[in-house]
Amino acid sequence: MARKLAVITGGASGIGEATARRFAADGFAVAIVDVNDANGAAVAKSLPEARYYACDVSDLDAVAATARRVETEMGVAHALVCSAGIIPNTESVMEMDLAAHKRMWDVNYNGTLYTIRQFARSMAEAKRGAIVTLGSINSRAPLPIPAYNMGKAVIERLTQLLAVELGRSGVRVNSVGPTYVMTPPLRAKVQAGQRDLAKIMSVHALDKLPEPSDIANAIAFLCSDQASAITGVLLPVDAGFLSAVSYRTYAGGVPWEL
Template sequence: MIKSDGRTAVVTGGASGIGEAVLRRFAEAGWRTISADIDAKRGVPIVDEITRAGADSLFIRVDMAEEKEITALAERFGAVDALINSAGLLQNAVRVLDMDIAEFDRIQAVNVRGTLLAARHFGKAMCARGSGSIVNLCSLTGIRPSAQPAYAMGKASLDMLTQILAAELGPHGVRVNAVAPGYTLTPAMQARIDSGARDPKRVTDNSALGRFVAPREVADAILFLCSDMAAAITGVTLPIDCGWLATSAYKSYAAQP
């Protein structure tokens, strides 16, 4: 049995990838976890497994492109202790001139608008109580250009949203931060590697630590940002990239020893 510490976290996108890792990590730490995801087929078994391990966890099917579903989620659970906005759609490489605008609209609706709405609804309840923590999932694609226009532009928007919310909600005792994972070895990434869509050597060769980020490592950082140890931290986007940003820039510069 996992000892509960009385705190509750809502994790959007908890049915896969980093969201799943976050859900499991918070449950291990004694938090009650709410997994909000559109994929019930995968999300329910994950929550069942967490529950069998002795933690308090619940799955709620939510389409992050639908405001009424986000509103219902927030009204049901109110002022939770933490909201982790992990839900999002990926995008394959494409040029702006060739991109399907319908794809752009769908990604923006889920990744940006969905995150904004969740932060608004849960943030209001947190402000009324006077405490809470929100963590958004950004990306290195919001810091460096990537041939994923809709996805990258969305993540850059979330970086700014994080700073704006930190300034607005901070006076009410609510902290808002973000993480920017680098190349993370999620099942989706592994599938891309296996299909030949990603070259793992190009990633590891440009990483200071010479490896991919593990989903658990991103979850650890998010747990820290939601903990009392990060009580003075708000408005930041923390890269978790095994040193990819530093190394890729270092190697691209003309002068190297």
């Protein structure tokens, strides 16, 4: 029997790679859509039935051509995960580099929009499927990485709009909201002294950060039949960040050790 198909943008690294591995373990064929040719091809080769598609998700024509190729070669997606993205360093709105700001919107927001527009039409025609966008704790909290922060807030709203637009076609659309996950961009920032892991841990409820596989597990759940009544939600996978930040800063900091 033919396998179901999971299409995963950003599947060459980090959360997307972990998600590709999780879907493959669940018996899906996997299409990896990314710009990192070496990693993308290597991840695809390591899975039972997978192909790598080189595609910059910020380029609408390239996404459209990739969607056509994937559908011809592998079929219509049952699961679509938009994990392609870039993660910036801290900056202020007043001083930030506007070219980098634009690029961030082009990849993180427009890339998500273009991917869903190109792949979801066939899913809607097939009257089934599930889509997961990559939100973040940034979707819910103002954090000093402006283009990224605002883009993730808007991705949550896009997810809600699409959930309604596609709902009657049997396609569910949800988002996951990870806190800091130790993928190559965070590892590079910790190694460069731009992130302090002890300080990061001090603003979480749990004493461990999620692994990429923890995010993949949440994505797999949202795409599964167990989530058949869930659409339009953002599921935080945040080790309690959103609860702990406001709690721990109450009155300038709670007066006992936590």
